Amino acid sequence: DLDLAIECKLPASISEPGRVTLPAKKLDEIVSKAPGEDVNLSIDKNQLTKIVSNRSKFQINGVSSEDFPELIKKSEKEKVFQVSQEELMRAVSLTSFATSKFESTSILSGANFEINGTHFEIGATDGSRLARYTGSLQESKSKSEKVKESVVIPGRALVELERLMASFKAGNDTVSFYFMPGQIIFLNNDFTLSTRLLDGTFPTYDKLIPK
Numbered sequence: 453d454l455d456l457a458i459e460c461k462l463p464a465s466i467s468e469p470g471r472v473t474l475p476a477k478k479l480d481e482i483v484s485k486a487p488g489e490d491v492n493l494s495i496d497k498n499q500l501t502k503i504v505s506n507r508s509k510f511q512i513n514g515v516s517s518e519d520f521p522e523l524i525k526k527s528e529k530e531k532v533f534q535v536s537q538e539e540l541m542r543a544v545s546l547t548s549f550a551t552s553k554f555e556s557t558s559i560l561s562g563a564n565f566e567i568n569g570t571h572f573e574i575g576a577t578d579g580s581r582l583a584r585y586t587g588s589l590q591e592s593k594s595k596s597e598k599v600k601e602s603v604v605i606p607g608r609a610l611v612e613l614e615r616l617m618a619s620f621k622a623g624n625d626t627v628s629f630y631f632m633p634g635q636i637i638f639l640n641n642d643f644t645l646s647t648r649l650l651d652g653t654f655p656t657y658d659k660l661i662p663k
Contacts, residue, residue: 457523471517551607552578564654609647
């Protein structure tokens, strides 16, 4: 939706490669109610997509995927960081609840995400609650200078990130992430999530936490 973009990879038996853009809500309704364990999709030359699961059959009019924008920009020039997926999921779970749910444009509707050398920190507050988690990044293979970066990630993006990590646990021990102007991208073997960052400076909360 131009603020948040998600790509997922799923195991499939493919007889012929194909691409199509389908109405997301309608596709979700069909697949979630599919009675069989497997779902078969076929696309004709007019982008008509047939979906079959056991005795259930559906048809959706799709459009050419050539018109679908490339929302997740991949760059080999950006420095890539890595973190344990289990620890990142724990960090998001223990902090995202404290983001403000009332004003989606407010800086408090997001969480402060900071990396400093080999550590990362996520902090969130809605003015009444405050949560902070500090964890460790995995060592980079390339020995480069330590990086310090601080951005504000929308709370909605953190909720989706946690959901993706919970759904794609098998075969994924690490989540990589990198920064681009106005964006942060998280990815593992099965998903990629890109989100716009919130503009503004997150309030300093260190002094509010007893040492």
